[in-house]
Amino acid sequence: MRILLAPDSFKEAASAEAIAQAMARGIKRGNPQAECWLMPLSDGGEGLTHALVHATGGTLHDVETVDAVGRPIIAQFGFLGNKHTSCTAVVELASASGLERVSPADRNALVASTFGTGLLIRAAIDAGADCIVLGLGGSATTDGGTGLARALGFHFLDTAGHDIPLGGGSLVDLSRIDDSEVPDFVKNVPIVLACDVTNPLTGPEGAAHVFAPQKGATATQVELLDQGLANLARAIMQYNGRDIEHTPGAGAAGGTGGGVLGLFNATVKPGIELVLNLAHGREACAWADVVITGEGSIDSQTPYGKVPSGIAKLAQSQGKPTIAIGGTVTRDPHTVEALNKTGIIATFGIAPGPADLTTLIANTERNVEITCAAIASTLRITAATSPCESA
Incomplete structure (x- = not known):
């Protein structure tokens, strides 16, 4: 059998x-x-990097980065194996900015940031990646991906022209976005978002209301985070005309889906479909008499x-x-x-x-x-x- x-x-x-x-x-x-x-x-959350590296015979790379609350950690990205013509790197947001990286006592929904994930992406690009698969899932953050974008050169400024602090709590003070320090190749590198949710960025089904309570947010903080994400959507519309607020999947990973779609050359694919395609799932199912799967x-x-x-x-x-x-x-x-x-x-x-x-x-x-x-x-x-x- x-x-x-x-x-x-x-x-x-x-x-x-x-x-x-x-x-x-x-x-x-x-x-x-x-x-x-x-x-x-993996469906795009924890385990995406290992799943795709395992399936393609790729390689894992350790990087010095920071967790969602800014503490130094070591996290990993991967390169897919040689059978792929492009130099594709796999980064999962949970690796650096994941909820499991931060104990319940240390979680802070207003200041948690995706900056560490941005450092992973920057390391992958510096190592030669010309395409990024980014797994959205398991995050400790609700910053709309602004920390990630800041690690890649973006500035998020208040009305006085100063950088707002990291974290979703400061997005209510965002006035405009400055990309003058973002290299063109970073803006243009294709990013495929592996995502298993279709939530919009804001509103009752958005990132803050649905997911932020799991990350330690109080009811008052949820409202503040939702207002901040709506303000981010407004700033991105002003920056390049992209409307991300109601895009399916924009609410993934604390709004990181929306921020990356709004600021980078990004597309969204269902995580499990992407993984099964790269892992030759159809061939494996044809070989088998029976499949055994599972999750927690x-x-x-x-x-x-x-x-x-x-x-x-x-x-x-x-x-x-x-x-x-x-x-x-x-x-x-x-x-x-x-x-x-x-x-x-x-x-x-x-x-x-x-x-x-x-x-x-x-x-x-x-x-x-x-x-x-x-x-x-x-x-x-x-x-x-x-x-x-x-x-």
């Missing part, structure tokens, strides 16, 4: 690569004769642009079934029906029984291995007992 192992990361527990390896160990325990193809995936939580969001539904739809188009595992699994009928429509025929929670969250997270890889061993044993028995067609 050929089994494609194509999980996302289990957030705050294990990377997609670690989950795929745990899956493989479990499959071999349950069916030593099974063949496994490991294809760790299989819930009502899973059928819409997430890794499990993305790989399941591709497998379904090849006539192959998909099984999904998760740290938690929602069983409500509407979610189950939506998952079934994507091609996911069964879901399994990996928790062995009642336990506190800390213990479950610490044992994630072990629990993935045990669950996949049971799945492999079941698949082996099913295959062995299936009636043969008569001649």
Whole structure:
């Protein structure tokens, strides 16, 4: 039996690569004769760089940068492998400016900035990148990508002509944008935004109202951040005539989607589609008899642009079934029906029984291995007992 192992990361527990390896160990325990193809995936958030470097035989590069609150850290970008004609670099916003980089006690929704991600992009360009794939997801920021842009030479000025402070909280004081120190090649380098959300920049469904509370923002701060992003949209319209406020995906990563679309040579693609294309997902699904995927939580969001539904739809188009595992699994009928429509025929929670969250997270890889061993044993028995067609 050929089994494609194509999980996302289990957030705050294990990377997609670690989950795929745990899956493989479990499959071999349950069916030593099974063949496994490991294809760790990402929908554009955490794990994008490793997923694409793994899939293309590329390289990882360490860079000295800063986290969302300005503390020095080491983060990574990647170059895709030699099979690609362009020198394409992969940067994920979560690597430098991610929420997981900042403890809950240190999170500050008003000052958190994407400046560190801009330093990663600058390092990639300095190393020869002529195209950037930028993963939007998992950010600690709501600055509309202005920190990123500042690291690449832009200035965001108040009415007195002074640079406003980093962070989304200062965007209400933005008067105009100055690009006099941005090199032309930086302005023109193609940037592909890998994004799994369609939220606009502002309003009830925008970056501040939907995502900022997860980043520590109070109700008052949410309103201030929303006003700031609306002011940024106005300043970009004044700067180059681009209207980003209601563009689908502009609200991704605290408005970074909108800022990058407004200031750079950028386009948006669904993250999972981009990854599956570069990872040769169609070829992998054609090879497999069954696909096993997973993410930290299989819930009502899973059928819409997430890794499990993305790989399941591709497998379904090849006539192959998909099984999904998760740290938690929602069983409500509407979610189950939506998952079934994507091609996911069964879901399994990996928790062995009642336990506190800390213990479950610490044992994630072990629990993935045990669950996949049971799945492999079941698949082996099913295959062995299936009636043969008569001649």
